[in-house]
Amino acid sequence: MSAPKISVYSLSDLKNTTDDALPNYLTSLKFQQSHFLADVRLALGYSAVLIAGATFYADFKLGWDATKFWTLWAVVVYFILNGALTYWIWGVEKGKIFTGEFNETLVSIASSVKKHKPVYNLQVRYGKPGEEPRVLKIAAPFTRWFDADGFFVATPFQQWLATEIPPIGEADSKKVVGGGGGGGGGKKEEKVMEARQVKGHADSDKTTREGGARSRNSKKAT
Amino acid sequence: MLSTLNSLQPRQLLTQILNFALVLSTAFMLWKGLSVATDSPSPIVVVLSGSMEPAFQRGDLLFLWNRGQDTQIGEIVVYNVRGKDIPIVHRVVRRYGGGATPLNLLTKGDNNMADDTELYARGQDYLERSKDIIGSVVGYIPFVGYVTIMLSEHPWLKTVLLGLMGVMVVLQRE
Numbered sequence: 001m002s003a004p005k006i007s008v009y010s011l012s013d014l015k016n017t018t019d020d021a022l023p024n025y026l027t028s029l030k031f032q033q034s035h036f037l038a039d040v041r042l043a044l045g046y047s048a049v050l051i052a053g054a055t056f057y058a059d060f061k062l063g064w065d066a067t068k069f070w071t072l073w074a075v076v077v078y079f080i081l082n083g084a085l086t087y088w089i090w091g092v093e094k095g096k097i098f099t100g101e102f103n104e105t106l107v108s109i110a111s112s113v114k115k116h117k118p119v120y121n122l123q124v125r126y127g128k129p130g131e132e133p134r135v136l137k138i139a140a141p142f143t144r145w146f147d148a149d150g151f152f153v154a155t156p157f158q159q160w161l162a163t164e165i166p167p168i169g170e171a172d173s174k175k176v177v178g179g180g181g182g183g184g185g186g187k188k189e190e191k192v193m194e195a196r197q198v199k200g201h202a203d204s205d206k207t208t209r210e211g212g213a214r215s216r217n218s219k220k221a222t
Numbered sequence: 223m224l225s226t227l228n229s230l231q232p233r234q235l236l237t238q239i240l241n242f243a244l245v246l247s248t249a250f251m252l253w254k255g256l257s258v259a260t261d262s263p264s265p266i267v268v269v270l271s272g273s274m275e276p277a278f279q280r281g282d283l284l285f286l287w288n289r290g291q292d293t294q295i296g297e298i299v300v301y302n303v304r305g306k307d308i309p310i311v312h313r314v315v316r317r318y319g320g321g322a323t324p325l326n327l328l329t330k331g332d333n334n335m336a337d338d339t340e341l342y343a344r345g346q347d348y349l350e351r352s353k354d355i356i357g358s359v360v361g362y363i364p365f366v367g368y369v370t371i372m373l374s375e376h377p378w379l380k381t382v383l384l385g386l387m388g389v390m391v392v393l394q395r396e
Binding site: 020035038039041042045046048049052053055056059063064065068071072074075078079082 | 233234236237240243244246247248250251254255257258261263
């Protein structure tokens with residue numbers, strides 16, 4: 001199953017596909033992904049569901065009068081867990097799609113889109129443990145890595161990430177467009193743009209094919 | 223459609239299932255919370271018969287409260303007949319006992335010719351307030367409960383509805 005075709009007019013399809021591709025790419029670069037956030041969310045959610053299930057079963061088997069007292073506590077605990085889950089999703093996870101570590105650098109990446117704007121926003125925090133993390137906000141239109149038919153093309157996406165985010169550039173220096181370690185002054189930025197355009201014209205066909213193959217590989221790798 | 227499910231990673235799959243389970247369990251726990259608050263095993267009931275017309279029509283949605291145990295004549299109560307699990311909405315027309323002794327009630331449908339002794343279980347001539355009554359009516363919304371009458375008269379609708387809900391939640395992200 002290679003990259004599935006999506007509707008290019010569906011913003012959530014664009015975002016979800018990209019959200020899925022990003023961790024795949026980073027883990028293929030030997031980033032150590034931490035699943036702590038997702039695991040806590042799942043644990044909170046499933047504990048709540050388990051309590052509701054037990055309440056349902058007890059009510060079904062024993063009836064209302066026998067279970068009245070415990071039902072009160074089950075309801076209280078259920079809604080506390082549900083509140084904690086909501087807090088975890090909105091207050092702690094805040095749209096993070098990847099947290100992990102590479103070369104003793106902690107990286108966390110949160111994605112977002114604004115309603116009806118086909119632009120992918122990333123907020124990246126990275127830094128050595130114990131240090132104040134550096135915060136980087138980058139954005140790019142989805143058209144950069146989705147073709148007109150709705151297929152995800154991995155190479156330009158990976159180049160964008162490697163160029164803009166220093167730890168990724170460090171891990172995958174071949175994908176950094178415009179030479180150097182990524183980032184830099186305004187002049188450099190212009191060069192990067194040029195380089196991208198030239199490359200796009202020269203072998204756009206090759207890029208697409210390569211991209212397709214890559215995304216297949218990265219799927220397999222996980 | 224199913225390929226979307228296949229391509230999900232375990233945590234994503236678990237998240238999708240969780241979303242669906244949370245919808246169901248939250249609905250159930252809200253219901254139970256209302257039960258606890260009103261002290262009634264079934265705090266919202268739908269009128270199934272026309273025996274209380276013109277006060278209530280078939281399909282009216284009733285809200286019950288079961289915390290005041292000293293039910294008065296004229297109050298409309300919902301009770302379950304012993305051995306049958308069908309709630310009946312009728313008005314209290316007589317009280318016996320109360321205070322130190324257990325309160326017993328006789329009920330009658332406004333639209334019925336006779337009182338409910340015929341409806342009660344064999345050998346039972348009155349309702350015990352603390353055992354049989356599941357609540358007094360404190361409010362109602364006309365007609366909106368008709369959906370549930372439809373669902374119980376055509377049970378396949380339930381399966382269809384539940385299935386549709388499930389498919390929607392699992393296949394939809396956001």
